[in-house]
Amino acid sequence: MIPMKLDENVNYIVSGQERSGTSMLMQILHGGSIPTAFDDLRPADDHNIKGYYELEGGKIINKLINNEFPISKYKGYFIKITAYGLKFLPPGEYKIIYSERNIEETLDSIEKMIRKKDLNREETKSNIIKLNNLIKNEIKVRTDIHVLFVNYNNILERPKDNIKKILNFLNLPEDNLQKMIDTVDLKIYHNTRTNA
Amino acid sequence: MEKESKNYTTISIPTPLAKKIKERIKGTGFTSLSSYVTYVLREIISSDKEENEEAFTKEDEEKVKDRLRALGYLE
Numbered sequence: 119m120i121p122m123k124l125d126e127n128v129n130y131i132v133s134g135q136e137r138s139g140t141s142m143l144m145q146i147l148h149g150g151s152i153p154t155a156f157d158d159l160r161p162a163d164d165h166n167i168k169g170y171y172e173l174e175g176g177k178i179i180n181k182l183i184n185n186e187f188p189i190s191k192y193k194g195y196f197i198k199i200t201a202y203g204l205k206f207l208p209p210g211e212y213k214i215i216y217s218e219r220n221i222e223e224t225l226d227s228i229e230k231m232i233r234k235k236d237l238n239r240e241e242t243k244s245n246i247i248k249l250n251n252l253i254k255n256e257i258k259v260r261t262d263i264h265v266l267f268v269n270y271n272n273i274l275e276r277p278k279d280n281i282k283k284i285l286n287f288l289n290l291p292e293d294n295l296q297k298m299i300d301t302v303d304l305k306i307y308h309n310t311r312t313n314a
Numbered sequence: 315m316e317k318e319s320k321n322y323t324t325i326s327i328p329t330p331l332a333k334k335i336k337e338r339i340k341g342t343g344f345t346s347l348s349s350y351v352t353y354v355l356r357e358i359i360s361s362d363k364e365e366n367e368e369a370f371t372k373e374d375e376e377k378v379k380d381r382l383r384a385l386g387y388l389e
Contacts (some may be wrong), residue, residue, distance in 0.1 A: 136385050160386065176387050200387055202378055232384045245377045252370045259359050 120293045122152045126194035129210055130288075132171075133253075134217035135201050135246055137227035139270030142302070143217055144171030146273075146281060147196050149301035150294040155195040165231045168303075172198050182206035201253045212263045215284060216254070219270035221246065277302040327351075 124130055130153075132143045145168055148154045159175030162168060170176060173192075181187035182203050189208065199207075204214070221243055229236050236242050257263045266287040273280045277299045285292055335347055344350040382388035 136382070136387060177389055179382065179387060180389050200382075202382060202387075228381070228385065242377075242381070245374055245381075248370050248374055249378050255359075259356075 119151050119297055120291075122150060122290050122294065124153055124194045124196075124288065124290075127211060129189055129193055129212045130196040131204075131207075131212060131214045132196055132198045132217070133201055133204055133214055134219070134270075135224060135250055137224050137231065138219035139217040139268075139273065140198050140200060141166050141169065141171050142270065142273070143215055143268070144196065144198050145169070146284075146298050146301050150281075150285075150298035152288070152290065152294075153195045155192050155197050165227075170198075176200075179203040179206070201249060204253050204257055207263075209262055212260075213288065214257060214263055214265045215287070216257070216265055216267050217270050217273075218250070218267065223271075273302065325351075 132140050132147070134140045134143075144154055144156065148171065154171065155173060156169075156171040157173055157175075158169075160170045160172055162170070172178075174181070176198075178187050178197075178199060179202060182189075182199070183206050185206075185208065189210065201216075224246065225236065225239055225243060228242070229239075254267075257265050264287075266284065268280055268284070278295070281295060281298045282292065285295065332347055335350055339347070339350045342350075344353070379388055
């Protein structure tokens with residue numbers, strides 16, 4: 119497989135609401151030999167069989183809030199920062215792939231992960247939608263951020279088209295396209311609603 | 315139809331509209347059609363942003379933080 123190289127002046131981020139396909143995106147990028155940075159502080163489990171692909175066990179938002187996360191260290195690599203963390207990105211040069219997913223599936227997945235039925239599901243839904251709108255608007259108006267919006271359900275339906283779009287966004291060739299498509303394991307991502 | 319360079323994108327608008335805008339900016343501080351259109355679009359986008367920020371309250375933010383803690387994304 120041909121190793122890919124990203125611009126070392128740019129911070130690359132995979133983002134989106136929690137449980138909306140961010141780990142799958144990291145897995146696709148990693149599968150295509152695109153530089154990604156993650157550790158194994160939070161190991162794979164039933165909720166993310168192939169791993170979380172996160173730094174610091176996913177808890178970098180606290181560090182971003184306190185301006186303690188060494189983001190420049192990760193220039194030229196993709197890292198995962200979930201949506202709320204984007205509020206605290208310092209000025210820089212960023213390329214972000216932002217994933218969205220059918221909201222009911224996201225809620226189902228959250229309930230499954232916290233092993234508890236959400237008794238305020240409609241309230242949680244409204245809260246996620248509000249946060250999503252807020253973050254999307256914030257990143258759209260920042261001149262130091264280039265963003266590509268993707269949809270988890272659409273990636274599962276049409277992986278080739280979506281991955282080509284991602285490679286185009288990153289100005290990368292399609293040499294590893296098939297390897298990237300192969301990482302989309304439909305057996306794992308079966309918990310989707312038909313009305314997505 | 316769009317043309318893109320590193321920092322700017324060229325967008326086509328109907329000629330009659332462009333003429334009207336040129337008339338409108340005569341005698342104002344806008345030096346070109348592009349600077350006026352950029353100004354108007356920025357205003358629209360930032361007002362969208364303000365509306366959304368107003369809708370997202372401190373209470374909403376606390377709910378987000380509670381969810382992130384439950385999912386292991388925040389200490």
